[in-house]
Amino acid sequence: MAVHVETPFHDGEIEVQTCAGVRDQAARLGSRxxxxxxxxxxxxxxxxxxxxxxxLDGNGQIWAVPLFGPRGFLSVTDEARAVRIDASSASRARLDPSASGSMGLLGIDLDSRRRMKVKGILELRDGVPVLHARRVYSICHKYIQRRVVDEMVTRIEAPAVVASGEALTERQRQWIERADTFFIATHHPQTDADAQHRGGLPGFVRVLSNRSLLFPDYKGNDLFNSLGNITANSHAALLFLDFEGGSMLQVTGRAEVLWDRADFADFVPAGVERAVRFSVENVVETASAIPYAWTLLELSPFNPQ
Structure with a gap:
């Protein structure tokens, strides 16, 4: 029998939903x-x-991390109430053993543009991460660029941190400015961590300086998990993947939701009602972080021009 969540939204999510005028729509979706x-x-x-x-790491810092493994590395257990994560050793190393606590898992297929979330509590069971579900739901397919894994291309090099600092380098700035996809991790101290996909045409993330980014909030499913978490807790993390070269760029810092178009109108397409300004605090670049390559098939037809 399905077990539905009674009160799925926290104060930050409700505040953003109310400001956006979509409280009723969000409530209907939340009931699912x-x-x-x-x-x-x-x-x-x-x-x-x-x-x-x-x-979250052992210091309470939120990170967006990629997980990789063979088909079946994510398996549902505990009478459909948990996900066992038998990821590669490199991926599992990114899940800090001392960080048992809130976790948000984004299951996503870039090829079919399908995605779903499992959010809850992470524990280590016999050395294997297990996520105990508290909220499970699917989300819309908008803004996902269609990519397919080229399983004939694998990388044998071990992941290695090649750069870290408190600001973006010029090369990292160019990487972000070319990106059509990134992932964002946020969390609410009293509820759950969250991982989400963001997409748009290359250049949709604007680099204002080596310590400041701005990106639009395009029309989505009206749940406002990311923006709600940011409203309640400004700590956030971004993840940019080099789908062809195999590197990843992790950026942590603080985020702020902008509601006044005067603050972002020059940087986003017409019709965008909100944006997020991100202040960079830490940057970690890792080579050979992705064990295979993707081929870009099609940009999303929903990307604003």
Missing amino acids: MRSDIPPIAAQFLADRTYAIAGV
Whole structure:
């Protein structure tokens, strides 16, 4: 029997939903959230060879981290109430053993443009991460650039940090300015961490300086998980993947939701009602972080011009 979540939204999410005038729509969608993982979602997770996690480290810092493994590395257990994460050793090393606590898992298939979330509590069970579900739901397919994994291309080099600092380098700035996709991790101290996908045409993330970014909030599913978390807790993390070269760029810092178009109108397409300004605090660049390459097939037809 499906187990639905009684009160799925926290104060930050409700505040943003109210400001955006979508409280009723969000409530209807929220009523579909559940705390168990239905068979169709379990199969979707089992078919994945990659996922994105929003997870806290031992210092309480939120990170967006990629997870990789063979099909089946995400398996539903505990009577459909948990996900066992048998990821590669490199991926599992990114899940700090001392950080048992809130985690958000984004299961995503860039090829079919499908995605779903499992949010809850992370624990280590016999050395393997297990996520106990508190909120489970699917989200819309907008703004996902269609990419397919080229399984004939694999990388044998071990991941290695090649640069770290408190500001972006010129090369990293150019990387971000070319990006059509990134992932964002946020969390609310009293509820759950969250991982989410963001997409747009190349250049949709604007680099204002080596310590400041701005990106639009395009029309989505009206839940406002990311913006709600940011409203309640400004700590956030971004993840940029080099889909062809295999590197990743992790950026942590503080985010602010901008509601006054005068603050962002010069940087976003017409019609965008909100934007996020991100202040960079830490940057970590890792080479050979992705074990295979993707081929870009098609940009999303929903990307604003």
